[in-house]
Amino acid sequence: xxxxxxxxxxxxxxxxxxxxxxxxxxxxxxxxxxxxxxxxxxxxxxxxxxxxxxxxxxxxxxxxxxxxxxxxxxxxxxxxxxxxxxxxxxxxxxxxxxxxxxxxxxxxxxxxxxxxxxxxxxxxxxxxxxxxxxxxxxxxxxxxxxxxxxxxxxxxxxxxxxx
Amino acid sequence: xxxxxxxxxxxxxxxxxxxxxxxxxxxxxxxxxxxxxxxxxxxxxxxxxxxxxxxxxxxxxxxxxxxxxxxxxxxxxxxxxxxxxxxxxxxxxxxxxxxxxxxxxxxxxxxxxxxxxxxxxxxxxxxxxxxxxxxxxxxxxxxxxxxxxxxxxxxxxxxxxxxxxxxxxxxxxxxxxxxxxxxxxxxxxxxxxxxxxxxxxxxxxxxxxxxxxxxxxxxxxxxxxxxxxxxxxxxxxxxxxxxxxxxxxxxxxxxxxxxxxxxxxxxxxxxxxxxxxxxxxxxxxxxxxxxxxxxxxxxxxxxxxxxxxxxxxxxxxxxxxxxxxxxxxxxxxxxxxxxxxxxxxxxxxxxxxxxxxxxxxxxxxxxxxxxxxxxxxxxxxxxxxxxxxxxxxxxxxxxxxxxxxxxxxxxxxxxxxxxxxxxxxxxxxxxxxxxxxxxxxxxxxxxxxxxxxxxxxxxxxxxxxxxxxxxxxxxxxxxxxxxxxxxxxxxxxxxxxxxxxxxxxxxxxxxxxxxxxxxxxxxxxxxxxxxxxxxxxxxxxxxxxxxxxxxxxxxxxxxxxxxxxxxxxxxxxxxxxx
Numbered sequence: 001x002x003x004x005x006x007x008x009x010x011x012x013x014x015x016x017x018x019x020x021x022x023x024x025x026x027x028x029x030x031x032x033x034x035x036x037x038x039x040x041x042x043x044x045x046x047x048x049x050x051x052x053x054x055x056x057x058x059x060x061x062x063x064x065x066x067x068x069x070x071x072x073x074x075x076x077x078x079x080x081x082x083x084x085x086x087x088x089x090x091x092x093x094x095x096x097x098x099x100x101x102x103x104x105x106x107x108x109x110x111x112x113x114x115x116x117x118x119x120x121x122x123x124x125x126x127x128x129x130x131x132x133x134x135x136x137x138x139x140x141x142x143x144x145x146x147x148x149x150x151x152x153x154x155x156x157x158x159x160x161x162x163x
Numbered sequence: 164x165x166x167x168x169x170x171x172x173x174x175x176x177x178x179x180x181x182x183x184x185x186x187x188x189x190x191x192x193x194x195x196x197x198x199x200x201x202x203x204x205x206x207x208x209x210x211x212x213x214x215x216x217x218x219x220x221x222x223x224x225x226x227x228x229x230x231x232x233x234x235x236x237x238x239x240x241x242x243x244x245x246x247x248x249x250x251x252x253x254x255x256x257x258x259x260x261x262x263x264x265x266x267x268x269x270x271x272x273x274x275x276x277x278x279x280x281x282x283x284x285x286x287x288x289x290x291x292x293x294x295x296x297x298x299x300x301x302x303x304x305x306x307x308x309x310x311x312x313x314x315x316x317x318x319x320x321x322x323x324x325x326x327x328x329x330x331x332x333x334x335x336x337x338x339x340x341x342x343x344x345x346x347x348x349x350x351x352x353x354x355x356x357x358x359x360x361x362x363x364x365x366x367x368x369x370x371x372x373x374x375x376x377x378x379x380x381x382x383x384x385x386x387x388x389x390x391x392x393x394x395x396x397x398x399x400x401x402x403x404x405x406x407x408x409x410x411x412x413x414x415x416x417x418x419x420x421x422x423x424x425x426x427x428x429x430x431x432x433x434x435x436x437x438x439x440x441x442x443x444x445x446x447x448x449x450x451x452x453x454x455x456x457x458x459x460x461x462x463x464x465x466x467x468x469x470x471x472x473x474x475x476x477x478x479x480x481x482x483x484x485x486x487x488x489x490x491x492x493x494x495x496x497x498x499x500x501x502x503x504x505x506x507x508x509x510x511x512x513x514x515x516x517x518x519x520x521x522x523x524x525x526x527x528x529x530x531x532x533x534x535x536x537x538x539x540x541x542x543x544x545x546x547x548x549x550x551x552x553x554x555x556x557x558x559x560x561x562x563x564x565x566x567x568x569x570x571x572x573x574x575x576x577x578x579x580x581x582x583x584x585x586x587x588x589x590x591x592x593x594x595x596x597x598x599x600x601x602x603x604x605x606x607x608x609x610x611x612x613x614x615x616x617x618x619x620x621x622x623x624x625x626x627x628x629x630x631x632x633x634x635x636x637x638x639x640x641x642x643x644x645x646x647x648x649x650x651x652x653x654x655x656x657x658x659x660x661x662x663x664x665x666x667x668x669x670x671x672x673x674x675x676x677x678x679x680x681x682x683x684x685x686x687x688x689x690x691x692x693x694x695x696x697x698x699x700x701x702x703x704x705x706x707x708x709x710x711x712x713x714x715x716x717x718x719x720x721x722x723x724x725x726x727x728x729x730x731x732x733x734x735x736x737x738x739x740x741x
Contacts, residue, residue: 059475
């Protein structure tokens with residue numbers, strides 16, 4: 001089962017490598033990872049997606065909590081939450097395809113953020129599944145390159161991950 | 164305020180962190196620090212012959228005292244050599260601070276001479292690590308390192324110190340912080356009272372209970388509470404390899420070590436138990452055998468200070484996160500206050516059953532191996548003789564292999580911190596430096612290294628450091644002319660194809676070797692002289708003595724779990740299994 005885990009981390013040199021190292025050391029997977037400082041710049045917020053059964057996820061959260069640099073850990077997938085990912089794609093856009101791609105981008109509520117003589121750069125935001133669907137809708141023949149930020153997420157409602 | 168250089172601050176901070184002995188080895192990047200050591204006399208530095216041994220000695224000093232061990236190594240190869248020692252301490256949760264020197268900051272990343280990314284290389288083997296970037300930060304970092312190493316589940320902390328940070332020409336104010344606080348690290352100090360209440364209720368209702376106690380009881384100084392609780396309940400106690408001594412080995416309630424080479428009665432009792440009180444133990448694969456067949460009818464109470472140890476391999480019915488001493492103390496208090504009673508008739512029957520198992524296959528009720536003959540000494544008899552000659556009071560450090568298991572089985576440890584071995588990582592070469600660490604901690608005590616002719620050669624260079632620092636350890640080599648434990652597995656699983664476990668007459672003359680280092684060497688081949696020679700050995704209080712004892716080449720360690728299987732599935736001898 002896919003899980004979304006959010007970590008509040010001391011913004012210290014090497015702290016990210018401890019988190020990443022933990023996953024490889026103990027044989028856990030990381031499917032995606034996003035990390036940046038928070039409004040308090042001494043802290044970083046890290047969101048990662050991983051796959052595992054309840055036992056594995058319990059161990060992952062315990063092992064993360066054990067790292068000295070980790071301040072707090074929550075498994076966002078345990079409750080109602082919002083998750084978003086941003087994707088940029090460079091696509092071939094010439095002739096009739098230009099209009100077709102534009103229509104597809106509109107349907108997915110994306111934006112064309114760069115226009116070249118034969119290319120577009122498209123920006124799409126949403127849940128990972130929506131991003132996957134957009135890639136499928138365009139097809140491999142059109143796509144020149146893809147970059148995704150990895151998922152980030154927050155709990156809905158009043159609960160928040162703070163010190 | 165006093166102005167000091169980074170090197171001076173480092174050494175002063177170590178003293179203020181109550182370090183008495185620093186085990187180390189100098190080198191280029193550590194020169195400023197070594198100069199600071201030369202110009203003070205608050206702490207003593209012990210020059211070892213290899214960084215691995217320096218860390219093992221610091222580790223064992225900690226194991227033997229409960230204090231935090233400290234080691235100092237130079238950059239590059241000094242740092243990488245230290246890794247095996249750090250990993251050994253990590254696997255056994257030993258509080259240790261290792262200072263590694265580093266090339267100057269402006270050279271970091273340039274592949275400078277003797278540069279290694281120590282923070283990166285050591286990362287999977289440490290509880291935490293720091294690189295210090297300014298002399299102003301040294302004292303606080305050292306204070307944090309000692310705090311982290313010694314609290315919660317203990318472990319090694321590495322402090323990497325670039326050479327420019329210790330520059331003697333850059334003096335800054337020194338102040339050692341009185342208290343350390345980390346917002347991201349708050350170890351649990353008490354168990355959950357509701358969970359403790361549930362655990363007590365379950366424990367009192369038990370009909371076939373076993374107390375399974377591990378290294379955490381030794382490290383958490385909870386031996387006294389364990390003994391008090393076990394006596395109040397009259398329940399059987401088994402210790403893990405790391406937990407030996409936490410409950411007295413000679414006590415009637417002690418059923419022996421459990422696990423792969425545990426006793427028949429301990430493993431069988433575990434298998435049939437209805438309630439297991441696991442305390443400071445981690446259900447390691449060398450204990451449980453196949454986890455899906457582990458103790459099928461047992462409800463498990465698991466006390467550990469580290470939440471990640473709970474339900475890692477075996478599910479706990481009642482998990483309690485907290486320090487073993489506090490939680491056991493709380494449990495005992497509840498039992499005493501409410502004057503709770505156990506099911507005495509059920510417990511009486513349980514003891515009858517256990518005593519029957521003891522009588523049938525127990526290694527303490529009678530010898531389960533062929534007796535020694537005139538010129539064929541059994542390794543088990545060497546350990547029994549050692550126990551007799553040292554009156555069971557020695558600090559015993561061991562290496563890794565058959566001799567380690569024989570020592571664990573037959574030297575009945577009555578006190579915690581008496582038994583020093585690399586249980587988790589299984590590091591050959593640990594024994595001799597570990598004995599040195601214990602001897603430094605207890606100068607007047609008898610300290611013995613039980614080893615094999617294989618393991619001793621992995622850190623044998625430290626015989627020189629024993630001379631230099633007057634550490635009169637006794638070294639008992641169970642010499643079976645082979646890497647015995649590997650050979651045993653080759654016997655049992657590889658049709659006795661002895662792939663690279665035999666020395667083919669290449670072993671050194673250990674007597675001459677001892678003499679070359681200025682020590683005493685003895686060779687024993689006859690059983691009838693074993694005890695008298697050993698008496699002679701231990702009478703030489705001020706000398707290092709190596710006893711090279713020829714033991715049966717073909718002896719195996721039994722019992723031994725049949726894998727994969729349950730706790731009760733064991734080989735009891737070469738031909739007999741449960």
